[in-house]
Amino acid sequence: MIDNISSGPEANLNYALSVLRENQTSGDIAEHPEIQPGITLHADPALKLQGQWHSPAGRLLELDISTNGQGSWFGLHMELGDIDLSQVGIIGIACRSAATTIEVVRACIRSGRSEGGFDDCFFTKRILAHPEASSHLDALQVGQQQNLPPQAPWRELILFLPLHSFRLNLHDLRLFIV
Template sequence: MTSQPPPPSVQALRSAHLAGEIDAPRTVFAAGLQLHADPALQLSGQWRSPSGRLLELDLRMSGQGEWIGLHLTLDAPDLAAVGWIGFACRSAAPEELLIRPCLRSGTESGFTDTFFDKHLLSTPEPHNHMDALHPATRRELPETAPWRELILFLPRRDCRWHLQDLRPISI
């Protein structure tokens, strides 16, 4: 049995040229950055991380499923001292894509999702997007959680998406 090398960090993904096949239902791009898909989607495709960019996805779905999302692990278990938690990103897509961002918080019985107010729209022209949640006014957002993830829910159809940069924000 051969051991797999550990996945690169997200920072290494930004600075190195890497590529691979989409390995449904879960593809690990870097430590803490993964694509998860409903197995019913029968997801396939390729991914690239050109130097200076985070991730380019070429996704094909031959089935019907309920969800596909890019998951970024966050280091934000306690929001008591956080005024805002969110993200900033830069993206593009050859055809318009509407992406739904979500903050997922672990709970004793599973998880709870808190969706951001704004959808992310990717177009052929690269655009910046920023959004944040105000924990004090979002009752569904647990103040403490054993783990948290930022999830960018993608369309459940064939698509190409260029995520040029993605940065979590907490202030």
């Protein structure tokens, strides 16, 4: 059992990630895109994805993906709820990853609009996953982001994944809000 004693607006996601990190689970990309409640893989059907995801104890996620088509999006979506950013200065991510070849991953905060639709606010730096495990840190100054409204009915942290076949290990991921 993992205690949920974290506080702050990022606590729900960080707790969900700690549960994933401590358990062992796996699934087929096409049949089980939900890794656990609130953490889901979404892909453009035109990619015709095949492959497996695996969450070994002590790590978040290992992806072994084959694409058999051309598509325009593939992402790991993590629900953040309706986090209020009106009193926040910085929102950021820290992660550790590795890949069999150098892969580029883009991270963004997606904020829903009450009238429908959403805004994506991308972190400035791209995550580069290398054959050797590497760390990544990036942050956004909330007040300076046009696409990051202070309030939103829902938000997600999304890691946009490669649109070609790849193997990627996400060792760790944390969200921080200051």
